[in-house]
Amino acid sequence: MSATSSRMVDLDGMRIHYVTWGTPGHPPIVLQHGLRAYGEWFEALGSALADRYFVIAPDLRGRNLSDWASDGDYTIAAYVRDLLGLAKALGLSRFALAGHSLGGAIAAAFTAQYPEPVAATVIYDWSPQPMPAGTQRIVSEVKRTPAEFRSRQAAMDFLKELHPTSPDDLLQTRLRCTLKDLPGGGMSWRIDRACTQMSMMDPPEKSWANFAKVSCPALIVRGLKSDILSAEAHAQILRTVSNGVSADIEDAAHMLFEDNPAATVRATETFLRSAYPA
DSSP states (O other), X not given: OOOSEEEEEEETTEEEEEEEESOBTBOEEEEEOOTTOXXXXXXXXXXXXXXXOEEEEEOOTTSTTSOOOTTOOOSHHHHHHHHHHHHHHTTOSSEXXXXXXXXXXXXXXXXXXXXXXXXXXXXXXXXXXXXXXXXXXXXXXXXXXXXXXXXXXXXXXXXXHHOTTSOHHHHHHHHHHHEEEOTTSSEEESSOGGGGOGGGSOOHHHHHHHHHTOOSOEEEEEETTOSSSOHHHHHHHHHHSSSEEXXXXXXXXXXXXXXXXXXXXXXXXXXXXXXXXX
């Protein structure tokens, strides 16, 4: 099932694109995607929740149909400002907030700074101190990513190399949301390369301090094969937040909604039934 709508909102001169599932007026949930993803990455979750919730998934600045930052600001603080602006523009006074990877960092930072509107939060496979193997993988992938591809097939081959376990339909969505056709043939990225630098992340001590301020119900989700969130960091996050519960996703690495979407959706639904009932 595709997203039910595709819309734009102007946030102080920056246009942010977002997709939704469900019906306005139902309890809202806002989703924040990862470093090189897009709002539709959450399609499995949005479709599953559409009968009970109004699910909103923006493309973060610098990705897909959202504007690139003219000043190159892709810090956590900038994403938090965008999220605050989106919530105000859409009239969201109370909502659940979920984020994957970079989106998890944004969700934790936003909840720490603006606890009143956040009814519950879900953090998918993110750590203030990522495992070195995962960090090195991402840095290596970004470094060897070409600026353009000579053909659509060449672009798809590269995506398959980066995401070997991703189903074909999700790869087609990724192709559509992360690349665009060039006038003379070939494809180029919809992602601003400046936003893919890991150096834009907050230092660990600031991220841990954000978690310490999260007081709403929190679900901390880890892929058991993750190269980002270690078992030790997972346990430390659960000790740091005041009202946290855990979910381990079998047969999943970092890309939970690609590796095991059914189990990830199920864990999320179980949490929401008690923490943020429709």
